Structure formats: C-alpha cells, structure tokens
Amino acid sequence: MAVYYLRIFLLFLLTFKTGFSAEISVFVQTGDSVQLDIQTQKLPEFDLLTWRNDKSENVVKYISETKVVKPLNSYKDRVDFNDTTFSLTLKNMQKTDSGLYTAIASGDSENNIATYRVSVIDAVEAPVLTVNSNWSSSDSCTVIFTCRAHDLMINSSYQNNRCIAQEVTSQINTLNLNCNEESIICNHSNPVSWKKDRINITPLCVNNKENNSSDIKTEPPFQLWTYILGAVCLFGGIAL
Ligand SMILES: *[C@@H]1O[C@H](CO)[C@@H](O)[C@H](O)[C@H]1NC(C)=O
Ligand SMILES: *[C@@H]1O[C@H](CO)[C@@H](O)[C@H](O)[C@H]1NC(C)=O
Ligand SMILES: *[C@@H]1O[C@H](CO)[C@@H](O)[C@H](O)[C@H]1NC(C)=O
Numbered sequence: 001m002a003v004y005y006l007r008i009f010l011l012f013l014l015t016f017k018t019g020f021s022a023e024i025s026v027f028v029q030t031g032d033s034v035q036l037d038i039q040t041q042k043l044p045e046f047d048l049l050t051w052r053n054d055k056s057e058n059v060v061k062y063i064s065e066t067k068v069v070k071p072l073n074s075y076k077d078r079v080d081f082n083d084t085t086f087s088l089t090l091k092n093m094q095k096t097d098s099g100l101y102t103a104i105a106s107g108d109s110e111n112n113i114a115t116y117r118v119s120v121i122d123a124v125e126a127p128v129l130t131v132n133s134n135w136s137s138s139d140s141c142t143v144i145f146t147c148r149a150h151d152l153m154i155n156s157s158y159q160n161n162r163c164i165a166q167e168v169t170s171q172i173n174t175l176n177l178n179c180n181e182e183s184i185i186c187n188h189s190n191p192v193s194w195k196k197d198r199i200n201i202t203p204l205c206v207n208n209k210e211n212n213s214s215d216i217k218t219e220p221p222f223q224l225w226t227y228i229l230g231a232v233c234l235f236g237g238i239a240l
C-alpha cells in the first residue's frame, strides 16, 4: 500500500514538475500507423512544440507564431502533424522506430506534454493443433492433442464434449485453448494481432457417432415380435 501511495505521489510530482504526462505504452503492428496525442487538456502557452524521439531527434517542429510545421527529413514522407490537436501520426512503422516519443511545448519554460513508449511488433504466427491420439466407444470419446505456437505449448485432452480451458503466456504472447461440442480451438495472440487453429471433433469420434445412430437399430425386436405374433396366430389358425 505504501509503495502504491509513493508511486501516486511520485507520479504527482512528475506531473507537477513537467506540466504533465506519465508514460503511455502503445503497441503497433509492423507497417501500420500510430497516432500520438498530447496528454494535457490545458496546453501551456508556447512558441515551439516539438515531437522528439529517443535519439533526441526532432521528428516534427511546430512554430506557433507562423504555424509552420517542420518534419525531420528522414520522417518527411511518413509523418502527419495536426496543427489543431497537435497530435503526431507516424506511418509505415518499422521495428527500428520502437522507442520513446515525447512532445515538448517550449515557451518561457519547457513542458513535457506527452510521453509514449512505442513498441513495433509483428503479427503473431498461426498456432498449430495436432492430434496425438484418439479413441472412442459407444458413449465416450477421448482425444489427446497439442497446440504449439512459437515457444508456447499446451498439451490437453478432450473428453465428454469438453476440455479444460488453458492459457500460457510468454512476454507479450498468449496461447489460449478452448473446446466446445464441435471443435478444439487454439488462439495465439499478442497486443496487435491473433490467429487461431481449429480441429473438428466429429471425424475423430467415429465410433461414438456410429453407436449413437445404432439406437435406431435396436428397434427391430419390436418388428420381430409382430412376426412372432403373426406366426403364432397363423400356426394357431392352421391348428384349428
Ligand atoms: C485535426 O484533428 C481534428 C480533430 O480530430 C480534425 O477534425 C482535423 O480534420 C484534423 N486536421 C488535419 C489536417 O488532419
Ligand atoms: C481417430 O481419428 C481418425 C481420423 O483422424 C478416424 O479415422 C478414426 O476412426 C478415429 N478413431 C476412433 C476410435 O474414433
Ligand atoms: C507435451 O507433451 C510432449 C510429449 O507428448 C512433451 O514433450 C512436452 O514436454 C509436453 N509439454 C507440456 C507443456 O506439458
């Protein structure tokens, strides 16, 4: 609890000292755009507003008096600056663009008005579900399977129309396993994307299905009784 209050206090100090902004973490998929907004409602008066990366390069400079926007040459073709909201849009993000981005309003003093920790990551690779073994009887079916993706793995089994939902994670990746009556579903995800693999249960539980339909085949004895009854009557008729 004490630590929590200390953190709040530190955050307050930071906010107070810099005019604003706690670091916000954002994930962007490689090739996508990201829009970074300023994080303060009441912008202090300023002459110059700068969006800066962690190489201390000024990605965009905006001079308030002339309303001139100056993007850095290396960002020229893939940056948008909105001179109403002062937000910065970076396009076609690559992994090397990961890092800290800050917005600074300079006038009589310098105020940090936004801080973003940008992480550019690839979409996840698709998970792969494989069946290790399957067996079925008239009233039950069991399937043993594995789901793999990257360095994550889940072993599990399907029984009585269900399996135990499971989830494993490593860093920012999550592998999630779930089943319903028809299928086993494995979902691999990270903060920017997800992909799934699915296995249909029906073909794996063949005996189970066959025996379900054999309920209908248990009816012939009734027909047999009518034959027997008929035969008895006929025999009785002949005998008389
Ligand atoms: C700036 O942002 C405002 C509010 O989102 C929007 O209405 C306006 O069209 C934007 N201007 C430019 C040049 O993108
Ligand atoms: C196991 O699955 C295969 C299909 O992959 C199926 O041909 C076989 O009949 C199944 N075995 C049982 C006992 O259900
Ligand atoms: C899953 O099973 C395989 C072999 O069947 C084994 O090598 C692996 O360690 C198991 N993984 C987990 C996470 O239990």
Ligand SMILES: *[C@@H]1O[C@H](CO)[C@@H](O)[C@H](O)[C@H]1NC(C)=O
Residues within 6 Å of the ligand: 187, 188, 189, 194, 196
């Ligand atoms: C897979 O996981 C992601 C992230 O948790 C979620 O948004 C998505 O809906 C899931 N997809 C399925 C098919 O469950």
